[in-house]
Structures are given as C-alpha cells and as structure tokens.
Amino acid sequence: MTDLRRNNLAICADAGFKPVSALPTELGRSLRSSFEIANRLHAIKALDLWLMVPLKI
Numbered sequence: 010m011t012d013l014r015r016n017n018l019a020i021c022a023d024a025g026f027k028p029v030s031a032l033p034t035e036l037g038r039s040l041r042s043s044f045e046i047a048n049r050l051h052a053i054k055a056l057d058l059w060l061m062v063p064l065k066i
Contacts, residue, residue: 021028040046 018028041049
C-alpha cells in the first residue's frame with residue numbers, strides 16, 4: 010500500500026468514513042479500449058432512456 014493510500018485512508022477514518030476495501034488500488038493499470046468504453050456508454054444511455062420514456066398502454 011502506498012503512502013498516499015495510507016494517508017487517504019487516515020483522512021477518511023478521522024472523518025468517520027469507512028472506505029470500501031474492495032476498490033481497486035493497483036498502480037500501473039491501463040485504460041479500457043475505446044470500443045469497450047463506447048459500448049458501456051451505449052448501455053448506460055439505453056438504460057437511462059428506458060427509465061425516462063413513459064410507457065403508453
């Protein structure tokens with residue numbers, strides 16, 4: 010664990026927050042491909058539109 014991560018956890022603990030331990034903390038990870046990012050954005054947009062458009066029965 011890096012010093013920065015330890016410092017952030019201490020700040021959160023002092024403020025009464027308990028950070029989730031399952032969050033990724035590895036350094037040196039790469040971004041997803043632009044194709045995968047676009048697919049995820051399309052899925053989010055489809056879900057949002059499905060929730061916002063009223064059904065007419």
